Amino acid sequence: MRVFITGASGHLGSAVVPELLQHGHSVAGLARSDASAARLTEWGADVVRGDLHDLDGLRAAAEASDGVIHLAFRHEAMVAGDFTGAAETDLAAVRAIADALAGTDKPLVGTSGTGLLARANLGRTGTEDDTLPGGYRIDAENLVIDLAAKGIRSSVVRLPIVHSTLDTTGFVPSLITFARRNGFSAYIGDGTNRWSSVHTLDAARLYRLALESAPAGTRLHAVAEGVELRRIAEAIGRGVDVPARSITPEQAPEYVGFLAAFAGIDNPTSAARTSELLDWHPTYPGLLEDLSTDFYFRTA
Ligand SMILES: NC(=O)c1ccc[n+]([C@@H]2O[C@H](COP(=O)([O-])OP(=O)(O)OC[C@H]3O[C@@H](n4cnc5c(N)ncnc54)[C@H](OP(=O)(O)O)[C@@H]3O)[C@@H](O)[C@H]2O)c1
Missing domain, CATH: 3.90.25 (UDP-galactose 4-epimerase; domain 1)
Structure with a gap:
């Protein structure tokens, strides 16, 4: 598969890109700077120069791909306290990618966090079936899942602390x-x-498995x-x-x-359903x- 990855130059990307290349996929990674582009080239990926705010660029790159993994997030904005701005950019990026993939049955693997489940005050171990109606980053998670109804083989990896x-x-x-x-x-x-928590290399394997074979509309837990x-x-x-x-x-x-x-x-957080569905074992x-x-x- 030719895979377009946003956030390819980041922490998760540094494991997901090699994981895909080692399993016969080709990768086009989004890079917003010369330094990020150089990292991708060094790892053997093609470079798509652009930014999360360049929605036309995201659409074009997604259209040219056989599938998309969306990892990028404006952490700088989040750390500075602009949680809303970071989440809105994320939602807009997912919508742009979805425009390009709708009706193709191509895979889109989005990213969310297990920590969001804590807001549900479950009082028990969270599972892949637990959902929230909306909120910070949850809107993007729910949007990705809903894209299954629009002809996209969409899935979301909920990440814990990755180390x-x-x-x-x-x-x-x-x-x-x-x-x-x-x-x-x-x-x-x-x-x-x-x-x-989960080790980065275990999480990267789950992203590849999700891309290759997660059924449309699946929430996955990358938890060890x-x-x-x-x-x-x-x-x-x-x-x-x-x-x-x-x-x-x-x-x-x-x-x-x-x-x-x-x-x-x-x-x-349990990853029992994820392990069973995709034979994923940290x-x-x-x-x-x-x-x-x-x-x-x-x-x-
Ligand atoms: N790491 C964890 O423990 C953890 C836990 C839960 C969820 N997550 C989520 O997992 C995803 C990947 O996280 P990570 O740890 O790999 O983060 P990271 O190391 O901070 O990488 C973020 C990536 O997003 C890119 N990016 C940020 N702003 C951008 C923009 N405006 N335009 C284009 N690219 C932009 C960065 O590009 P540059 O390389 O150019 O900066 C980088 O490639 C994120 O959605 C994150 O919130 C991570």
Whole structure:
């Protein structure tokens, strides 16, 4: 398949692009800068120069493809507090890609987050069947799923915390940066809330499987395990050589910045349906194992 990937130059993209190339697909990746274009070329992908705001460019690239994986997200806007703007750009991008794919039965794999399920206050482990009517990023997830009715083999991968030595800017490096700045590694309350997580290479395999064979309108969970935030904070404390310390939810914005909205959530999530449907079984190291090496502490 010739696959158009947005966000190809990012953390997930750095695993999804090689995963597709190694399995006989060709890749055209969206790049908004010379540096991103150079990364894609180095990995063996073709480059589509453009930006998420260039909707005509997204339509043209999607039209020229046999399938699309949409990974890009304006994290810079999100970190600066513009959650709404980032989500609106995402929705507009999905609509543009959908314009090009409607009626073709080509695959579109979108991206969402398991953390959004915590907003449903399920009080139990979340599954692929759990949905929300709308909200931040959920509108885009629901839109992608609804595209199944428009002749697109659409699916959504809900990602938890993604970790590995390919990760230099995600949740874990951010927590490490905050721990260094604060002089302690923070967790919320008693820290027993669980963060779902997955290794980048396991997540990349799921994106490929979804592209190749997910039935239209499928939600997928790229979840390997749930880890208590306190254990993550303690592992980070050991790596940074600072103590782990409890903070209140009210203190979270001061000590963990943009992560305040996510840090305290309890997010136990099952991937049982995903594993069964696509024969997807995580095999790479878990989050605490990755935090027991010096990678994150050298690079964050
Ligand atoms: N990593 C996680 O733990 C995690 C967890 C849950 C959900 N997710 C979601 O998974 C997806 C991939 O995440 P990631 O970790 O790979 O993020 P990332 O490393 O920040 O990569 C983001 C990608 O989007 C591109 N991008 C951002 N703004 C753009 C714009 N205006 N125009 C064109 N491209 C733009 C970036 O391009 P440049 O390379 O040029 O900057 C980069 O390729 C995102 O939707 C993210 O929200 C990730």
